[in-house]
Amino acid sequence: MSTATLDLPPAVPAESRVTYLNATYGIKSWLLTKDHKRIGLLYLATITIMFMFGGLAAFFMRLHLIEPQGALVEPETYNKLFTIHGIIMVFFFLVPSIPATLGNFCIPLMIGARDVAFPKLNLLSWYVFVTGCLLALVAIFSGGVDTGWTFYTPYSSTYSHTAVTWMAMGIFIAGFSSILTGLNFVVTIHKMRAPGMTWFRLPLFIWAMYATSIIFILGTPVIAITLFLLALERTLHVGIFDPALGGDPLLFQHMFWFYSHPAVYIMILPGMGVVSELITAFSRKKIFGYSFVAFSSIAIAVISFIVWGHHMFVTGQSIYAGLIFSVLSFLVAIPSAVKVFNWTATLYKGSISYDAPMLYALGFIGLFTMGGLTGLFLASLATDVHLNGTYFVVAHFHYIMVGGAVMAYLGGIHFWWPKITGRMYPDLWARIAAALIFLGFNLTFFPQFVMGYMGMPRRYAVYPAEFQVLNVLSSAGASILAVGYAIPLIYLFWSMRYGPIAPQNPWGAKGLEWEAAPTPPPTENFDVMPVVTEDAYNYQPLKGAHHSV
Amino acid sequence: MAAIFPIQPPAASTIAGGVDQLYYFLTGITLFFTVLIFSIIFYFMIKYRRRSPDEIPPETHAPLALELAWTLIPSAICVVIFFWASYLYVRNSRPPASSTEIFVIGKQWMWHIQHPEGPREINELHVPVNQPIQVTMTSQDVIHGFYIPAFRIKKDVLPGRYTSIWFEADKVGTYHLYCTEYCGTNHSHMIGWVYVMSQSDYAAWLAGGEQNESMSKAGEHLFSVLGCSGCHVAGGDGPPLAGMYGQSQKFADGSTHVVDDTLIRQAIIQPDSVQLPNYKNVMPTFKGQLDEEQMLQLIAYVKSLGPEERKNGQ
Numbered sequence: 037m038s039t040a041t042l043d044l045p046p047a048v049p050a051e052s053r054v055t056y057l058n059a060t061y062g063i064k065s066w067l068l069t070k071d072h073k074r075i076g077l078l079y080l081a082t083i084t085i086m087f088m089f090g091g092l093a094a095f096f097m098r099l100h101l102i103e104p105q106g107a108l109v110e111p112e113t114y115n116k117l118f119t120i121h122g123i124i125m126v127f128f129f130l131v132p133s134i135p136a137t138l139g140n141f142c143i144p145l146m147i148g149a150r151d152v153a154f155p156k157l158n159l160l161s162w163y164v165f166v167t168g169c170l171l172a173l174v175a176i177f178s179g180g181v182d183t184g185w186t187f188y189t190p191y192s193s194t195y196s197h198t199a200v201t202w203m204a205m206g207i208f209i210a211g212f213s214s215i216l217t218g219l220n221f222v223v224t225i226h227k228m229r230a231p232g233m234t235w236f237r238l239p240l241f242i243w244a245m246y247a248t249s250i251i252f253i254l255g256t257p258v259i260a261i262t263l264f265l266l267a268l269e270r271t272l273h274v275g276i277f278d279p280a281l282g283g284d285p286l287l288f289q290h291m292f293w294f295y296s297h298p299a300v301y302i303m304i305l306p307g308m309g310v311v312s313e314l315i316t317a318f319s320r321k322k323i324f325g326y327s328f329v330a331f332s333s334i335a336i337a338v339i340s341f342i343v344w345g346h347h348m349f350v351t352g353q354s355i356y357a358g359l360i361f362s363v364l365s366f367l368v369a370i371p372s373a374v375k376v377f378n379w380t381a382t383l384y385k386g387s388i389s390y391d392a393p394m395l396y397a398l399g400f401i402g403l404f405t406m407g408g409l410t411g412l413f414l415a416s417l418a419t420d421v422h423l424n425g426t427y428f429v430v431a432h433f434h435y436i437m438v439g440g441a442v443m444a445y446l447g448g449i450h451f452w453w454p455k456i457t458g459r460m461y462p463d464l465w466a467r468i469a470a471a472l473i474f475l476g477f478n479l480t481f482f483p484q485f486v487m488g489y490m491g492m493p494r495r496y497a498v499y500p501a502e503f504q505v506l507n508v509l510s511s512a513g514a515s516i517l518a519v520g521y522a523i524p525l526i527y528l529f530w531s532m533r534y535g536p537i538a539p540q541n542p543w544g545a546k547g548l549e550w551e552a553a554p555t556p557p558p559t560e561n562f563d564v565m566p567v568v569t570e571d572a573y574n575y576q577p578l579k580g581a582h583h584s585v
Numbered sequence: 586m587a588a589i590f591p592i593q594p595p596a597a598s599t600i601a602g603g604v605d606q607l608y609y610f611l612t613g614i615t616l617f618f619t620v621l622i623f624s625i626i627f628y629f630m631i632k633y634r635r636r637s638p639d640e641i642p643p644e645t646h647a648p649l650a651l652e653l654a655w656t657l658i659p660s661a662i663c664v665v666i667f668f669w670a671s672y673l674y675v676r677n678s679r680p681p682a683s684s685t686e687i688f689v690i691g692k693q694w695m696w697h698i699q700h701p702e703g704p705r706e707i708n709e710l711h712v713p714v715n716q717p718i719q720v721t722m723t724s725q726d727v728i729h730g731f732y733i734p735a736f737r738i739k740k741d742v743l744p745g746r747y748t749s750i751w752f753e754a755d756k757v758g759t760y761h762l763y764c765t766e767y768c769g770t771n772h773s774h775m776i777g778w779v780y781v782m783s784q785s786d787y788a789a790w791l792a793g794g795e796q797n798e799s800m801s802k803a804g805e806h807l808f809s810v811l812g813c814s815g816c817h818v819a820g821g822d823g824p825p826l827a828g829m830y831g832q833s834q835k836f837a838d839g840s841t842h843v844v845d846d847t848l849i850r851q852a853i854i855q856p857d858s859v860q861l862p863n864y865k866n867v868m869p870t871f872k873g874q875l876d877e878e879q880m881l882q883l884i885a886y887v888k889s890l891g892p893e894e895r896k897n898g899q
Contacts (some may be wrong), residue, residue: 112770184767190744191727191769195693279745285728286743319633320640325647328656350730351741352748355678359671366663370656377655380622381647383629387640390630398626405622409615412663416670418604418677419611422737425730425765489608490594491734493765496773500761544638576644 055458055556070155071559076141077456078162080449083129083137084525086169089176090124091521093117098480098514104501111497115182116198118495122185127207128169130441131299134306135252136165136217138448139245141456143221145549145557146239148230148566153223161216168210175202184495186296189277189288193269201270204263211260214302218252221245230548232568236330239547239572240323243330244309247337251298251305254341259295262288286351293344301340303437304404305333307444308375311397314447315379316573317545318394319386323573325378332371339368349420358417365415372408376401391543392466396447399474403439407432410485428488431481439477446473446524453528454542455549458556459535465527472520479513546573597756597781598736600677605737607669614662677738680751684717688800688885690877691722691729691742694771696762699878701885703797708777710762713787717753721846725877730765733779741766747846754781804886807879811871822867827890837862849884 056073066074097117100108109117140158144151152158175181181203183192192200225246229238265276266288275281277288316323323329345353345361353361379401388394410432413419423429454460483506492503499507541550549557552566596605633642687710690697698706712718722731724744731750732739735758740750764775782790797803808814816823829844837860842848852859853875856868875883 111773115767115770115772182770186767188728188767191767195727195769279743285745320635320642322644324645325652328647328652350739352743352746355675358674362671363667366667369663370660373659374652374656376622378647378652380625380629381651383626383633385642385645386629386633387635387642388630388633389635398630401626402619402623406615406619409618412614412666413608413611416607416611416666417674418670419608420670421674421677421739422604422608422734424739425732426734486592490592491732491761491763493730493732493763493773495767498773500776575641 053554054558055554056559057458057556059559068159070151070159072140072144072152072155072158073456073557073559073561075158075162076137076139079132079136079140079165082162082166082169083132086124086128089173090121090129091518093121093124095514095518097121098511100497101499101507102511104499104504104507106498109497112182114497115184115495116180119181119184120176123172123181123203123207125437126185126299126303127210128172130303130437131214132165132210132217133303133441133445134310134448135221135245135248135302136161136213138241138310138445138452139217139221139248139306142452142549143224143242143245144228145455145553145561146242146547147225147228147233148548148552148562148568149224149228150560150562150565152220153228154220157216158220161213161220164216165210165213168206168208168213171202171206171209175199175206178202186292187263187266187288188292189266189269189283189285190279193266193276193283193288194278194280201267204267204270208260208263208267211256214252214256218249218256221249222253225249230566230568233548234568236327237568237571238330240312240326240329240333241306241309244305244312244333247333248302248305248309250337251302251340255295255298255302258291259299262291262295265291286348286353289348289351290344293347294341297344297347298337298340300433300436301336303441305336307400307404307441308333310444310448310451311379311400313545313547314393314397314451315382315401316575317451317543317547318391318397319383319388320544320575321382321384321386321573322571322575323378324381324384325374326572328374329378332374335371336368339364339371343368346415346420349417350424362415362417366412369408369411369415372404376405376408390467392461392463392470393447393451393543395467395470395474396443396450399470400440400443400447403435403443403474403477407435407439410435422491423488425493426488427484427492427494430494431484431488434481434484439481443473443477446470449528450524451543452549453531454538455553455555455557457532457535458538459531459533460538460542461524461531461535462527465523469520469523469527472516472523476513476516476518476520480510480517481513483507483509483513546575595735595756595758595760596737597754597758597760598733598738599753599755600673601735601737603673603677607666607673610669611666614666680719680749681717681753684719684751686719686721687712688881689720689722689731689742690725690881691731691764691768691775692725692877693727693769694764694775696731696764696775696777697878699800699881700791701800702791703799703802704791704794705797708762710777710779711787711790712754712779712781713784714754714757714781716784717751719749719751721747721749721881723747723877723881727768728766729768729775730763732763732765733760734763735760735779739765747850754779757781757783800882800885801889802886804882804884804889807875807883808886811874813883816868822865824861824864826887830888830890835862836860837864846884849887850880853880853883 100106178199181198183196268274269276275283277283277285343365346365349358487506538555540555548566553562688699696708698710722742724742729742731742736752738750738752740748758781760779762777762779817826819825834844835841854872857866
């Protein structure tokens with residue numbers, strides 16, 4: 037991408053160079069680091085731990101649901117399991133997943149900067165996030181929370197006898213980490229691009245992170261204040277949401293979804309950005325319709341703020357509000373469709389490799405397509421009335437958040453893993469894991485579409501016997517999915533010490549992070565600051581100069 | 586096979602067929618585009634697989650016409666779906682004039698059902714076939730969700746206000762009733778059965794069950810026990826209520842509202858908030874003194890005073 041990169045240095049083993057990993061040693065050098073790359077890794081470790089808590093809760097839920105009368109726990113415990121699963125996965129894994137790890141690590145490298153705009157603020161965001169995580173864990177281990185991740189009032193504000201206030205405070209505090217990260221990214225992307233890195237030469241991952249950051253900054257304060265009000269009502273009995281105290285229970289839902297619908301796009305937009313990088317790198321093609329893909333991210337971010345009412349079609353909201361939110365929800369589907377078509381068309385006449393990150397990216401496109409299309413059932417008023425609150429909704433949003441966001445996250449982790457660690461992971465195992473995750477995922481969640489249409493409500497600890505076959509299929513899928521997630525955890529850890537040394541650009545990919553920065557990068561990212569002279573993903577003119585190492 | 590691996594719920598209301606048609610259309614669209622995208626990806630994956638490590642593919646360009654096509658075609662499909670779904674929804678939202686009424690109170694963790702003629706049921710709902718029925722619902726505690734999958738209807742049941750839904754069952758049988766809004770520990774036990782009976786069976790069931798006084802009669806009784814009847818008479822301290830239900834009413838603060846269930850409820854709990862002009866603010870609040878069932882009985886009584894009388898309400 038830059039003139040400085042035309043002759044790549046040979047692969048130098050990380051041990052013989054000074055890199056961000058070996059520049060300083062000791063626990064203190066990590067806990068006090070201002071290096072965006074190390075902070076990204078601190079986040080990676082934190083959210084991996086949180087993912088394991090959330091995953092464990094899901095594992096017990098699926099085990100419990102093998103039998104209609106419940107195989108494992110009392111309803112009270114089951115309610116806590118799905119609540120913990122939802123809260124951990126949404127607020128402490130998916131929301132920070134790609135932005136805080138890959139975003140932190142890659143944004144400065146991809147735009148040609150030495151760090152983010154506010155490195156100390158970046159470290160502070162991590163500490164704020166960890167504080168939020170700890171509060172959430174305190175809530176979990178001091179008896180748990182049983183409100184569902186949606187905290188609907190007045191159940192959460194008046195009736196639940198669980199650690200709701202602690203959990204709400206945990207999410208409240210973690211929210212500030214999102215806000216600070218978003219702020220940091222927006223300023224970084226505006227002010228710290230390398231010479232020649234114009235807006236329309238930015239990799240699409242940067243556009244996606246920019247759109248995500250806007251939602252972070254505009255949306256997160258709303259969830260923070262909503263949960264603060266909830267805690268206020270719980271502790272001081274100020275009447276805000278509980279009608280018995282003179283409040284309005286639907287006010288909570290409006291405020292909650294005003295953040296939480298855009299939050300869906302916080303989770304999926306970064307994934308879309310990652311997939312744009314993967315599809316281009318592993319087909320060696322310029323993205324099809326760059327500006328359409330870039331602007332669709334912004335369009336999604338903007339429209340996402342005015343569709344929240346589609347969560348409330350059956351709450352007694354007026355018919356006219358229903359009609360407006362329905363039409364807006366269809367509107368947000370269009371930019372997503374545009375992205376899917378452009379990714380698919382990027383493959384046309386490409387040079388497609390089947391490396392593990394590409395398998396994740398292709399899986400993402402397929403599963404996101406299904407997740408998006410099943411969203412049409414829920415944007416349609418007449419069918420939503422039947423499907424709302426059933427397993428159809430559960431299946432739909434898992435196709436988006438797991439089939440979409442988590443697949444993209446894993447694809448991105450694999451893609452940038454050599455850059456992060458300087459080591460290669462075992463490719464065969466990675467492909468096996470990607471295939472297992474794809475199969476396990478579909479087996480887990482496809483039956484849930486059928487269950488939902490059949491009428492099985494979500495959040496049921498016990499269920500009518502006629503749904504057992506579908507539930508057993510789903511649980512079987514979940515066990516495959518669990519194995520699929522465990523494999524990368526093992527070999528990625530293994531590769532940090534034993535993996536083969538990675539060349540600077542193992543995929544022959546375009547982008548400053550591959551072409552201009554050593555692998556792993558030094559603390560300052562670049563030995564020579566890059567100058568950008570061409571568009572993103574310009575594989576063409578480098579023919580011959582493209583050392584596959 | 587269909588018995589152990591069912592893929593379609595029973596359809597037993599007049600609106601179920603229309604909702605299912607839209608559902609199948611959407612399923613068709615989903616299958617079409619999913620198969621399309623998967624096929625293209627697999628085709629490209631094989632046809633354009635990397636043949637040598639140094640391979641650099643030719644450049645392709647994105648024609649604007651193609652971009653516009655795959656923006657506009659999905660948009661057009663969405664417009665069709667939107668109008669179809671909205672047409673059904675709006676049509677399904679309005680109860681026919683011939684509807685009779687049933688009242689539902691949700692409480693942790695059971696469905697309390699009250700027929701205007703008097704019978705009460707717990708977690709069971711007996712209804713006649715081919716008769717539109719409007720369900721007026723409220724909750725005694727948290728938010729619940731009233732869902733009968735076989736009828737393809739659902740509506741949240743909220744504390745402190747009334748929501749309503751209607752259906753006309755068109756097939757005799759027994760169907761699931763679920764709570765679909767998470768409501769606490771035994772949420773998944775808040776289920777029941779809907780018995781759709783032939784008109785004659787239903788009449789026999791009404792006649793054979795416990796003989797309570799009708800809701801409006803019970804309301805009339807409450808009206809006098811609570812002392813309401815002392816003031817709400819011509820020339821009294823409160824307005825006479827006959828003829829008020831369903832009419833537009835001007836209030837002391839200048840606003841105009843239709844006197845409906847929610848407004849009557851508000852007048853009982855918070856009388857000063859719906860003050861009528863020419864009356865003094867002397868009515869005490871009955872907040873905390875009435876349960877939701879008694880509230881519904883009082884409303885049924887006021888309703889029975891007209892003018893918008895309903896068949897069963899008296």
